[in-house]
Amino acid sequence: MNIITTSLEGVLVLEPKVYKDNRGFFMETYHRNRFRECGVDQTFVQDNLSFSVKGTLRGMHYQIRQPQAKLVQVVTGEIFDVVVDIRPGSPTFGQWISIHMSEHNNRQLFIPEGFAHGFCVLSESAHCLYKCSDHYAPEDEGGILWSDPALGIDWPVTDPIVSEKDSNYPLLGDLLPEQLPALKQGLSQELINTILGVCT
Template sequence: MEITPTLLPDVKLLSPRVFSDDRGFFFESWNADTFARAGIDFAFVQDNHSRSQRNVLRGLHYQLPGAQGKLVRVTNGAAFDVVVDIRRSSPDFGRWYGVELSAENKRMLWVPPGFAHGFLALADDTDFLYKCTAPYQPECEHCLLWNDPKIGIAWPMDNGAALLSGKDSEGKLLCEAPVYP
């Protein structure tokens, strides 16, 4: 497993060692010892799977209280995955990081607790998998506005039109949202 630091020190990009031949491929997507050595020493309690069509934008979601760490990856299609540091005490508060995750590149992203998370589907039938460190609690869920100009995420949209849920279209600006200490 190759573990690459990102512009946000607690966020890690993971590239598994893939064994491929004419039959297909195999790779290890989770190993507690390997991840613990990389500083990802959490117990996962819930797995989620979503499917999205091209230009569907989900996020930027987080829970407060009940912060979730997430190990995310794409198993079909491709997505532009984004995290935003929303820990007020962090020197990176309000900064974002984005990376393409795809079935082809098999990369994973570690989203630590204290970050908002979202993604833009870059292909139809994009399957996105999340391993979460805390269970989903709808009463604790919050959403940052995906296009908050203060954050300034450069979403790679085909035509500039994101397909959003009602909840995601009503996200809050970072300056109005509850955040972590």
């Protein structure tokens, strides 16, 4: 497995090893011990599968008192995936990263607790599979507006298909600290260096 760190502490791009032959391919999408060796020592309790048509934009979602870490991958299609740091006190608060994920590049994205997540669909349709570290809790849902001008996310879609709920999320700057996930301790530089040595 190849692992790529990002400018947001703890957010990792994972590239599993793919075994190909004339029959097709095989890929190990999750192995707890291997992931632990790569710094992702996370227990997952729920798997979700979403299907979305081209132009759909989902986000930006998080949970407040029951924050979720997520492991995201694309089964079919292609998406533009975005993660925003919304941890109060974080040196990268309000900053975001984006990544193109598809059935062809087989990338996975690990998102620790304390980040908002969303994506838009670039292909005709896309199936996305993601593992969560805590169960979905509707009463604990939080969100920020996908088009928040202060964030300036450069979405590669015009006139996206967005749910009414997602369209009515507040701006990040309008939220109170208690409406945001608590700051979690991320990966130390020493651990990051160890990860890069073990998993590349």
